[in-house]
Amino acid sequence: MSTSLDPYGLRRVVSPKGVLPQRAEVLDANLPLGEDELLIDVESLNIDAASFRQIEKVEQGDAQRIGEHVLRIVVRRGKMQNPVTGSGGMLIGRVAQIGPAHPARERLRPGDRIATLVSLSLTPLRIEKILAVHPRIDRIDVKAQAVLFASGIFAKLPADLPETLSLAALDVCGAPALVARHVKPGMTVLVLGAGKSGALCAAQAKKSLEGTGRVLALDISAAAIERFRGDHLVDDGVAVDATQALEAMQALQKMTGGALADLVVNVASVPETEMAAILCARQGGAVIFFSMATSFTAAALGAEGLGKDLTMYVGNGFVPGHAELTLDLVRTVPALRRLFEERYAG
Numbered sequence: 001m002s003t004s005l006d007p008y009g010l011r012r013v014v015s016p017k018g019v020l021p022q023r024a025e026v027l028d029a030n031l032p033l034g035e036d037e038l039l040i041d042v043e044s045l046n047i048d049a050a051s052f053r054q055i056e057k058v059e060q061g062d063a064q065r066i067g068e069h070v071l072r073i074v075v076r077r078g079k080m081q082n083p084v085t086g087s088g089g090m091l092i093g094r095v096a097q098i099g100p101a102h103p104a105r106e107r108l109r110p111g112d113r114i115a116t117l118v119s120l121s122l123t124p125l126r127i128e129k130i131l132a133v134h135p136r137i138d139r140i141d142v143k144a145q146a147v148l149f150a151s152g153i154f155a156k157l158p159a160d161l162p163e164t165l166s167l168a169a170l171d172v173c174g175a176p177a178l179v180a181r182h183v184k185p186g187m188t189v190l191v192l193g194a195g196k197s198g199a200l201c202a203a204q205a206k207k208s209l210e211g212t213g214r215v216l217a218l219d220i221s222a223a224a225i226e227r228f229r230g231d232h233l234v235d236d237g238v239a240v241d242a243t244q245a246l247e248a249m250q251a252l253q254k255m256t257g258g259a260l261a262d263l264v265v266n267v268a269s270v271p272e273t274e275m276a277a278i279l280c281a282r283q284g285g286a287v288i289f290f291s292m293a294t295s296f297t298a299a300a301l302g303a304e305g306l307g308k309d310l311t312m313y314v315g316n317g318f319v320p321g322h323a324e325l326t327l328d329l330v331r332t333v334p335a336l337r338r339l340f341e342e343r344y345a346g
Contacts, residue, residue, distance in 0.1 A: 088120030290315035
C-alpha cells in the first residue's frame with residue numbers, strides 16, 4: 001500500500017506523466033490500493049449517452065460487439081473513456097476495501113452499495129468479464145473493480161428506490177441541480193432533448209418556476225415529446241431535429257408567439273446542436289450545455305458569429321447537493337418516477 005496521500009490520483013497516471021487522470025491516455029488500475037483510495041466491486045457501468053451512441057453506431061447496434069468495444073477501451077486505457085467523445089459515464093457497485101486515510105472511512109463500510117458521481121473517464125477500472133449489455137438504457141453489467149480517489153464523490157444508494165433507477169438518475173444528477181440554480185419564476189425555459197436528463201431538467205424547471213413561466217421541449221422523437229406533454233413535464237413541445245438550428249428556432253417561436261427562451265438547457269446526446277441552443281436563446285439570455293456531445297469551440301464561435309450576447313454555462317456534473325435533489329425529484333414527481341421505472345427499473 002502506498003504510504004503517501006494522493007487525493008487526485010496522480011500516481012495512477014501512466015501516460016502522459018504530469019497530467020490529471022481525466023486527461024491521461026492510460027491509467028494504472030492495478031492494486032495495491034493507496035491509503036486514501038476506495039476499492040469498488042463494480043456491477044454496472046452507465047455509459048455516457050453520447051459515448052454509447054457513438055459506439056453503438058460503430059458496432060451497428062450489436063450488443064456483444066458493443067461490450068467487446070468497451071472492454072477493448074478499458075484494457076487499453078485502464079479506464080472507460082471513449083477516445084472519440086472523450087466522455088465516460090459512471091458506475092454502481094459495492095465497497096470492497098477502504099483505505100485507512102480515505103475521507104469517507106467513518107461513514108462507509110465494506111459491502112455498502114454506492115454510485116460514483118465522478119466520470120469513468122478518470123476512474124481506474126479493470127474489467128474481468130462483460131456480463132450483459134443493455135443498449136436501451138446505455139448500461140453494461142460487468143464483473144470488475146474500480147478505484148475511487150479521495151477527491152471522488154459518490155452517493156450511497158437509497159433503500160426506497162430500485163438500484164437501476166437510482167443509477168439512471170444519479171448518472172445525470174448535475175443537470176437538474178444546475179437548472180435549479182439558474183431558473184427563476186417567470187422564465188421561459190427550453191429543454192433540448194427529451195431523454196432522462198431532459199425529463200429531470202424539465203421537472204426541476206417546473207418546480208423552480210413555481211407555477212409561473214413556461215417549460216418547453218424540442219426533441220427529434222415525436223413519441224418522447226408526446227410523453228413529456230402527456231405527463232405534464234412540459235407545457236408544450238415539438239418534434240424537430242436540433243441539428244437543424246433554424247428549424248429548431250422556428251419551432252420555438254411557434255410555441256411562444258415569436259419569442260425566444262430566457263434559458264436553454266441543452267441535454268441532446270448527439271453532436272451539432274450548439275447552434276440550435278444559441279439561436280433559441282434571447283439576447284441577454286443563457287444556455288446550459290449539459291451534453292458531452294457539445295463542441296464548446298462551436299458554441300463560443302457560433303454565438304460570436306450570430307452576435308448573440310449570452311451567458312453560456314458548462315455543466316461539469318457537480319453541484320453541491322445534486323444527488324439528493326435528483327433523487328427527491330424522482331420520489332416526488334409521480335410522472336417522472338413512472339417514466340424512470342418504465343425505462344430503467346426493469
